[in-house]
Amino acid sequence: MQVEAITIAGEEEITERRAAVLDAVLALLVEKGAAALTMTAVAQRARCSKETLYKWFGDRDGLLSETVRWQASKVRAGAYDRQHLDAGALRESLEAFAANWLSVISSQTSVALNRVAIGQAEALGGLVLANGRFAIGERLKPLLLDARAAGLIAFDDAEEAFRTFFGLVGRDVQIRLLLGDRPPLDGSTIADDAARAANQFLALYGAKQQPAKAG
Amino acid sequence: MQVEAITIAGEEEITERRAAVLDAVLALLVEKGAAALTMTAVAQRARCSKETLYKWFGDRDGLLSETVRWQASKVRAGAYDRQHLDAGALRESLEAFAANWLSVISSQTSVALNRVAIGQAEALGGLVLANGRFAIGERLKPLLLDARAAGLIAFDDAEEAFRTFFGLVGRDVQIRLLLGDRPPLDGSTIADDAARAANQFLALYGAKQQPAKAG
């Protein structure tokens, strides 16, 4: 820690340190739970004073909001590369989206952050939704639209198609995690689930090939 | 309120009054949110003393647990009637399950209770899961197994089939509600969603009839 400050600008130097504080919030949240996330605990964990916390983030809600944004900026993955979309590339892209999404929602950080957002004021909930559910929706829709333009799938409403995909991928995973259950979700399970979800989605929306065997 | 006490037994009379207290908890939770659910507020709302609350429910967690159980006992719906299961009856039963489930998870009471269970200790989360997600799973599986025995659908694992159905029904509804979003879910929307989910499920798992048009 306390590396030599990036000398780009005064603001960047602050941001550097702020990131460490926000990482401390995330670590505390994952390790001790939302109940233990007091300003004192954050200050101790981040090796800074409470005065600094309040100067930088205003109040507790500001700190939490900034933490949500920080986590979102770390999770953001790239969109798909839209060159020559055939059936195989579509399936691969769908699987990649599904696997990435499952990895995100099953991460301890995501679960902890969603917990506080749900329990906390509505402001945080909107922020988490915008950076989670809706962000991935906007990133997936171009793929769906291109696939439809290529005649690979058929649907009327991209939003509705995405919601079905969302349901096929997540199923009961997120609510179970949020409620403290631990559905098995190691790497191979995620890969299998992603493949299954992609298959089922193509079985429902595929325009040409006959529906694949589900399940 | 304060009706003449049921004269069956001393215990029943207490339960009668307890129900009123638990309804007060639910009302408070829905109207003011989890943050306002203090023991003082409950006592005022229920027109009883805090001393009584602690005598009856032990502590705050006991009151919350009892409230979850109370709500679960009110929501429990009957299983399907398993007489002569043909394709039409199967679709109807699936739609009924889907519609009922959507009604439950979109109710203000369910949302509020899930919020506290997620934010609260893990004990409540397990209770909510047992009375929600897993309870409906156990109620749907007999239908799925009978339908498979009748040759109407095909699957290897009833649990996996149910999870897919769960995802097709709920999609992003529950997480959006928990995070404070208000996806439109009036009566006709629920009916449409239930029909769509049943169609999609039959398209994926139907053994005989060709897959219906999805979406």
Place this chain on the structure above:
DNA sequence: TATCCGCCGTACCGTACGTTACGGTTCAGC
């Protein structure tokens, strides 16, 4: 009518947290 018991209303206690204030320390710039 006398007694008892359960409950209400309220005051109270201990604690924990968010927020503020302050003295001491480090460090950049002159």
Place this chain on the structure above:
DNA sequence: GCTGAACCGTAACGTACGGTACGGCGGATA
């Protein structure tokens, strides 16, 4: 070396909540 700003560590304040104690009331029983 001096100054000032930023920050650390900690103490302090106000508040709110979970939990407990107590006086009083009404209703049941004899």
